[in-house]
Amino acid sequence: MSTNHDNVSLEGVHSQAIPFPKPVASKTSVQIGFIGLGNIGSLMAQNMARKGPIGEPNFPAIMVWNRTPSKAEKLVAMVGKEKARIAQDLEQVAQECDVVVINLANDDVVRTVYLRIQACLKQSPPTRNKIFVETSTIYPSLAAELDVMVSQCPLTRLITCPVIGSPIVAEKSELILVMSGEYRSKQEVSHLLVPAVGRKVIDLGGDVQKSLTFKLIGNSMILGNIEVIAEALTFAEKSGIGGHHVEHLIREYLPAPSMLSYTQKMRHANFDGKNGFSIDGGIKDATHIRRLTAHYNSPMPGIDVAHQNLLTARALHERHVKEGKTRWPTLDWSGIIAGTRVAAGLNGFDKTKDFGTLDEQ
Missing domain, CATH: 1.10.1040.10 (N-(1-d-carboxylethyl)-l-norvaline Dehydrogenase; domain 2)
Incomplete structure (x- = not known):
């Protein structure tokens, strides 16, 4: 898989854009999924599918789901079936993906999606670590509710990561990613999303409400x-x-x-x-x-x-x-x-x- 990162210095990325050291490489590839393909979510998913994380030439096709199927179909048509595949429902994304990026329109939709995710993972508990990356713009106290929902599922963590930037900025992979939550999860997600999706991470600590x-x-x-x-x-x-x-x-x-x-x-x-x-x-x-x-x-x-x-x-x-x-x-x-x-x-x-x-x- 070709990427746009061939000439990027990893050391430079670490010091300038990501406030966390690179985590120890996993022996297995990380499966990334996207729930919500609006104006920003679709661009983030496209960039991740086309570029992938630095240093992972065999990055698996991302999994995508959107309430309106045509948006997912359009994305796959744009990037190719070898780089993106459509999930049958959001529960499939929650079950099969290691990192799930969620970008939705409003608080009510976000809460509904997480209730479905919680029910799914309680019925079929994960056997490996799983991180949910909440990028929607929601009221901060809702993040605390979501954190409780997610933490009730084994091996599962939530970080909040709202993004700053217009669709023009998102298209160029120049979003600013503002992160709060558990340290190791932020560390792993940062090195997956930068520079494919965003250009810089701002870390606001462990309280998931702060980034929002x-x-x-x-x-x-x-x-x-x-x-x-x-x-x-x-x-x-x-x-x-x-x-x-x-x-x-x-x-x-x-x-x-x-x-x-x-x-x-x-x-x-x-x-x-x-x-x-x-x-x-x-x-x-x-x-x-x-x-x-x-x-x-x-x-x-x-x-x-x-x-x-x-x-x-x-x-x-x-x-x-x-x-x-x-x-x-x-x-x-x-x-x-x-x-x-x-x-x-x-x-x-x-x-x-x-x-x-x-x-x-």
């Missing part, structure tokens, strides 16, 4: 930036300056790839959430952030405003869906700008219906 708290802090920064850019674009149009100058300023002064991408989406009304981050996911994350800040008495008023604008944008989109007037079955969270535009007296999504504003293409 950190992920929500990270998402608050991203959401806060999107909100400010949405407000700036709207203000620039209303003041007659034009959003193109705001985009130029970001490109010259704040050239973060994700911020440029969101700016372009908002400027050109490209709110298709099919290959981005859905507004439902954004509202879920904003709700978690606000709940967490209330728990710690640490206000984030910018997120309160962003949450309101996300709700406004979703309400507008749902109305347009009912009226058959939308181009996007799923709205990207960059659609947040509809909230700022409506507040400024502009049309939420359609700039062609505005008068007296400027936004050169």
Whole structure:
């Protein structure tokens, strides 16, 4: 099996990207499985299938499962049957895989999947070590529940590993992996996922809730930036300056790839959430952030405003869906700008219906 890691220095990877020494090599190959193939999960699975861990040329085909079978079929068609195979159900992934990476949409779905995994492994207990890698963005206290479920099964461990990065970043294997949980499990998983899936691991210790708290802090920064850019674009149009100058300023002064991408989406009304981050996911994350800040008495008023604008944008989109007037079955969270535009007296999504504003293409 060819990989993209032929020229990578293992010592360099250890010292710069992974805070754990490489574990003693196992005599048997590690079987990796993926449950959940959304916009981020599918890219992680693709990269793992195509590249595999460093130093394992005979890495076995990954096993994948998704509630919508077509997504699993599409992935296998892209990487080849020798690199990925489809499980008949999620229980097969839980039983046959040594490391299971889970990436799902929300807390309720995550809890349901783990209840099925727990029932499966209690009925058929593992005979070798098994690690579940929870990469979904969920409320931190749920991780404690999942840890209890998993620990009731013999030889089974849970680590939380939310990922930071957009689909563009995930496609390039440049995600940041934030890990919490049992040391040896983090050690093993780190050396499987870097650099095939991510470029760096941040270790936040043994408490499985900490990495999820950190992920929500990270998402608050991203959401806060999107909100400010949405407000700036709207203000620039209303003041007659034009959003193109705001985009130029970001490109010259704040050239973060994700911020440029969101700016372009908002400027050109490209709110298709099919290959981005859905507004439902954004509202879920904003709700978690606000709940967490209330728990710690640490206000984030910018997120309160962003949450309101996300709700406004979703309400507008749902109305347009009912009226058959939308181009996007799923709205990207960059659609947040509809909230700022409506507040400024502009049309939420359609700039062609505005008068007296400027936004050169």
